[in-house]
Amino acid sequence: MATTAYTIRPQLLERRARLQAASGSVSHGYLNNLIAEVDAALQKIDVGNYGLCETCKDPIEEDRLERNPLCRFCLDHLNDSERANHQKDLDLATQIQFQLLPPRGLVLGKWETQYRYEPLGAVGGDYCEVIALGDASRGAQSLFFAVGDVAGKGVAASLLMMHLSAIFRSLLSMDLSLAEVVLRANRLFCESTGPAHYATLVCGRTTASGVEICNAGHCPPILLLNHGTERVGSSGLPLGLFPGAEYAVAQYAPADGESIVLYSDGITEAENASGEDYQEDRLARLLRERFAHEASAMADSVLHDLGQFRGTHPASDDATLLVVRRRRVAMDGLNQ
DSSP states (O other), X not given: OXXXXXXXXXXXXXXXXXXXXXXXXXXXXXXXXXXXXHHHHHHHHHHTOTTBOXXXXXXXXXXXXXXXXXXXXXXXXXXXXXXXXXHHHHHHHHHHHHHHSXXXXXXXXXXXXXXEEEOSSSSOSEEEEEEEEEETTTTEEXXXXXXXXXXXXXXXXXXXXXXXXXXXHHHHXXXXXXHHHHHHHHHHHHHHSOTTOOEEEEEEEEXXXXXXXXXXXXXXXXXXXXXXXXXXXOOBOOBTXXXXXXXXXXEEOOOTTOEEEEEOHHHHTOBOTTSOBOOHHHHHHHHHHTTTSOHHHHHHHHHHHHHHHHTTSOOOSOEEEEEEEEOOHHHHHHXX
């Protein structure tokens, strides 16, 4: 907890200063109680026991400390009222997060999409987006798609994911290039989150001639092409690290039947009982075998194979997969 305490101490000092500045707007007794809570947390940092439950002395969950640095008890030792409030907050976060997920099986022109999203708990820090956009410059529609991974787990990570989603949805309502969208999203994410918060992300947008992709420090998307398989490496830093970071966009022209597969490391770094990782090569081989399948069959086969690989070993991270496939329009149309 030493790193957490070092990060939180300035936040506590700022809270104390803000409380003192607000002395004329709240009652004296209420103000003193709040200042006493802050001082007690600062004292714990000084003596080295900050972040430990006052009942069992075990570490308090880090995502809860990030949201409320004045937490005094771990989840196991909340009182009935606190436990009920925590469950209500968790239920609400779950509801909001699932409302933000894109529609299943979105089809736009020559493109079809399918995603699978499996958070580790009730909520997660993976970001998955598929949005049909109106293109003002060409009078047509394009498809924006993205998969990202916010640092951390649990409710704190899910709140950051929701924040990142709001940033992108706002920027996508403007007539901006993909590079400009990512550039501004990074700047806004830097300015509105703490220094320990960042997110890896890969996003793309269909165009009249194909698709453009930007990878900000995320797992390399897999291109399933007629002649073989390619990866889209990172072309920029994760979002939230440096406000002046630059991002490059790569252009591709998938043929009918070819696909782009985005995923989070909750898939490739999933472990089996022997401690072996699932790995990117296994994912690529499986997808290659399913090259001629529709997007939904591809996505289902990955989750099925991942489950078989993991066996009884529990998941340790959120897992997200997104397939963006250029349809063989005449043939696929007959199959629907």
